[in-house]
Amino acid sequence: MESKLRSGFREPKLVQAKIRQIEKIVTRPWAIMEICGGQTHAIKKFGLDQLLPPQIEFIHGPGCPVCVTSLELVDKALEIASMPNVIFTSYGDMLRVPGSNGDLFTVKANGGDVRVVYSPLDTLKIAQENPQKEVVFFAIGFETTAPANAMCILQAQTLKIDNFSMLVSHVCVPPAIRAILSSPSNRVQGFLAAGHVCTVMGYWEYLPIAQEYRIPIVVTGFEPLDILEGVYRVVRQLEMGTFEVENAYSRLVTYEGNISAQKVIHQVFEVCDRKWRGIGVIPQSGWKLRPEFVKYDAESRFDIQSITTQESSICISGLVLQGLKKPYECAAFGTLCTPQNPLGATMVSSEGACAAYYHYSRNIDVPNVNHV
Amino acid sequence: MSDQSQPIDFLGAYCPLPLTHSDQIVLGHGSGGRLTHDLVERVFAAHLSNPLLDQGDDGVGLPILDPEFELVVSTDSHIVSPIFFPGGDIGKLAVCGTVNDVSVMGAKPLYLTAGFILEEGLQVEVLEYLVKSMAIAAKEAGVAIVAGDTKVVERGKGDGVFINTSGIGVRPKSLRISGRNVKIGDQIILSGPIGEHGVAVLQARGELGFTSEIRSDVVPLNHMIANALEVGRQSEENAIHAMRDPTRGGLATTLNESARQSNVGIVVEEAAIPILETVSSVCEMLGFDPLYMANEGKCVFFVDRKYTDSVLRVIRSHEYGSCAAVIGEVVAQHPQKVLLRTTMGSTRLLDMLSGEMLPRIC
Numbered sequence: 001m002e003s004k005l006r007s008g009f010r011e012p013k014l015v016q017a018k019i020r021q022i023e024k025i026v027t028r029p030w031a032i033m034e035i036c037g038g039q040t041h042a043i044k045k046f047g048l049d050q051l052l053p054p055q056i057e058f059i060h061g062p063g064c065p066v067c068v069t070s071l072e073l074v075d076k077a078l079e080i081a082s083m084p085n086v087i088f089t090s091y092g093d094m095l096r097v098p099g100s101n102g103d104l105f106t107v108k109a110n111g112g113d114v115r116v117v118y119s120p121l122d123t124l125k126i127a128q129e130n131p132q133k134e135v136v137f138f139a140i141g142f143e144t145t146a147p148a149n150a151m152c153i154l155q156a157q158t159l160k161i162d163n164f165s166m167l168v169s170h171v172c173v174p175p176a177i178r179a180i181l182s183s184p185s186n187r188v189q190g191f192l193a194a195g196h197v198c199t200v201m202g203y204w205e206y207l208p209i210a211q212e213y214r215i216p217i218v219v220t221g222f223e224p225l226d227i228l229e230g231v232y233r234v235v236r237q238l239e240m241g242t243f244e245v246e247n248a249y250s251r252l253v254t255y256e257g258n259i260s261a262q263k264v265i266h267q268v269f270e271v272c273d274r275k276w277r278g279i280g281v282i283p284q285s286g287w288k289l290r291p292e293f294v295k296y297d298a299e300s301r302f303d304i305q306s307i308t309t310q311e312s313s314i315c316i317s318g319l320v321l322q323g324l325k326k327p328y329e330c331a332a333f334g335t336l337c338t339p340q341n342p343l344g345a346t347m348v349s350s351e352g353a354c355a356a357y358y359h360y361s362r363n364i365d366v367p368n369v370n371h372v
Numbered sequence: 373m374s375d376q377s378q379p380i381d382f383l384g385a386y387c388p389l390p391l392t393h394s395d396q397i398v399l400g401h402g403s404g405g406r407l408t409h410d411l412v413e414r415v416f417a418a419h420l421s422n423p424l425l426d427q428g429d430d431g432v433g434l435p436i437l438d439p440e441f442e443l444v445v446s447t448d449s450h451i452v453s454p455i456f457f458p459g460g461d462i463g464k465l466a467v468c469g470t471v472n473d474v475s476v477m478g479a480k481p482l483y484l485t486a487g488f489i490l491e492e493g494l495q496v497e498v499l500e501y502l503v504k505s506m507a508i509a510a511k512e513a514g515v516a517i518v519a520g521d522t523k524v525v526e527r528g529k530g531d532g533v534f535i536n537t538s539g540i541g542v543r544p545k546s547l548r549i550s551g552r553n554v555k556i557g558d559q560i561i562l563s564g565p566i567g568e569h570g571v572a573v574l575q576a577r578g579e580l581g582f583t584s585e586i587r588s589d590v591v592p593l594n595h596m597i598a599n600a601l602e603v604g605r606q607s608e609e610n611a612i613h614a615m616r617d618p619t620r621g622g623l624a625t626t627l628n629e630s631a632r633q634s635n636v637g638i639v640v641e642e643a644a645i646p647i648l649e650t651v652s653s654v655c656e657m658l659g660f661d662p663l664y665m666a667n668e669g670k671c672v673f674f675v676d677r678k679y680t681d682s683v684l685r686v687i688r689s690h691e692y693g694s695c696a697a698v699i700g701e702v703v704a705q706h707p708q709k710v711l712l713r714t715t716m717g718s719t720r721l722l723d724m725l726s727g728e729m730l731p732r733i734c
Contacts, residue, residue: 010715010716012715012716012717015716015717044720045714045720046716046718046720047716047719047720048716048718050719051717116579118579118580118581118658119581122579224716350659358723359721359723360720360721360723361720361721362721362723
């Protein structure tokens with residue numbers, strides 16, 4: 001009983017047919033990175049890696065915004081959320097991300113006012129209803145969440161809401177792809193680009209990357225057939241030795257993307273260097289608030305600038321995020337590190353690679369499993 | 373500021389009577405004094421009256437059992453927020469939740485007790501509505517509420533009303549129904565579509581920014597379960613080895629608990645699990661999985677496979693089981709693990725819910 005919105009993209013017969021198409025053209029092993037955590041989740045949830053020929057290896061990319069938010073920023077969030085006059089709002093899956101000392105759930109249990117919101121605009125409503133409180137939104141995410149967050153800042157300005165600010169941790173996909181491809185240990189031979197990011201940004205940014213690194217990039221959606229179509233096109237290019245950007249998600253993505261959304265983003269944010277959890281600083285890989293919006297910047301509004309942090313020494317989430325290790329290759333996977341007690345962010349979010357492996361394929365021998 | 377030259381008119385003086393507080397709960401309603409008694413008379417006794425409850429003692433004497441039977445006891449505290457949601461309210465939930473817990477033990481539920489924790493400021497009208505709702509559900513289930521208690525907490529220290537119910541039922545000693553009794557080879561019947569209660573409550577919280585026609589599935593399942601238990605009894609066999617109601621944590625968690633309790637493996641077919649299209653769409657949008665959403669009117673049956681068809685027929689003939697389906701089976705392989713055969717033809721682990729289900733960022 002599937003929703004009409006997506007049933008066509010989960011049709012078992014079509015899935016089987018697409019798999020056979022891939023089997024026909026693949027002649028040797030290929031390592032393909034799906035950038036987005038949503039795609040990692042879908043690959044494991046639908047078991048697509050079991051269905052594909054053994055030559056196809058997925059390397060799971062750093063496209064989970066919850067996972068890559070730096071420990072420093074999580075610690076800042078915990079500190080702000082613990083302040084007595086603050087209402088701290090966040091998307092739900094950020095609440096469980098461990099900082100150096102607890103998570104937002106811990107802060108809430110200790111009396112902090114931490115609330116889950118479904119949209120940043122909900123936060124503005126909370127700010128209006130609580131004029132005597134400081135209301136702070138944890139603005140994390142890739143290019144997908146940036147337009148709504150930017151819109152929220154403009155809305156706060158229009159409505160003259162002064163008790164509102166954002167703790168900004170925006171990250172961008174193309175610089176991360178460049179960082180991975182520039183790494184001396186890189187194994188990735190083809191990319192599935194994140195469909196939702198490209199819905200906002202278009203795919204023109206990926207053309208120079210494909211040419212410079214001689215690597216095929218296919219803009220890919222999130223349903224099983226979308227992902228398999230992306231894999232098919234990447235494999236076809238790899239087998240032919242081409243390195244183009246293709247759009248396999250044309251029902252949503254255009255070359256130039258959503259121009260109005262981009263305008264709002266650039267009106268509010270400017271490019272900055274950003275630290276990625278488990279990877280380190282990637283130059284020009286994030287967005288921060290432009291100087292004219294500094295009064296909405298929680299980092300300057302609250303005195304929390306000087307936090308330094310130490311990651312768990314056992315966690316290999318950095319290697320996992322770069323595709324150098326599989327989650328099950330970590331000594332702590334499923335033992336010391338579980339979703340109940342995560343050592344690193346890739347185990348926290350349902351879209352994190354470690355959590356996806358933990359939930360969908362931990363300790364089981366399924367026939368024809370290729371990569372577990 | 374009376375004029376001293378005028379004599380005081382004592383005929384106009386009056387002594388202010390204490391307020392009756394008949395509209396709103398105040399701390400005094402939990403004092404055990406007159407206010408408590410008034411509340412018990414007007415609200416609880418008025419709707420829940422029966423000879424056992426009406427004795428008004430500190431406890432209640434219950435008739436002694438036939439030695440062929442044993443007692444089954446279960447207790448559950450209900451703290452749902454908001455207290456009203458599409459398809460039900462905390463009162464109905466408090467009765468059905470415990471009736472169902474007793475029923476899935478294979479017992480016939482007979483008596484309930486009810487403990488109320490009321491927040492100062494609660495409208496008595498609201499309380500009365502909830503008590504009526506409990507009375508209706510109890511009547512449908514055929515159980516009597518035989519003992520009760522009320523406490524009041526200061527404003528801000530409760531969420532309107534919390535209700536604890538305990539249930540007592542009886543079952544024949546020969547009936548071995550337990551989560552530990554799941555057998556390799558059993559087939560698994562689910563009594564209807566999953567996820568409705570969880571989505572209905574989320575929706576009632578008003579956080580979703582949209583509404584739908586989804587209603588909570590909260591109902592008492594005891595009659596349907598009693599009918600199903602009759603199957604095979606003529607030949608003195610237990611057609612049903614175990615039953616569970618997949619409440620918090622949803623179907624996935626319930627299946628995992630059973631696999632662990634009985635040290636068996638479970639395989640379920642994704643395509644066979646009934647889910648309303650609206651429920652799966654709402655969940656998809658929010659990043660929730662219906663397999664982990666709470667249900668309050670569903671039952672999972674582990675059935676001896678030679679009786680599967682008969683049990684399924686009986687369940688389907690009941691209005692609360694009309695969409696029942698066989699969703700999987702119990703196997704010797706991968707003990708304590710639940711595997712899901714996806715509609716794609718792949719197989720994956722179906723894990724327990726870890727922590728609270730959280731809406732995803734994008």
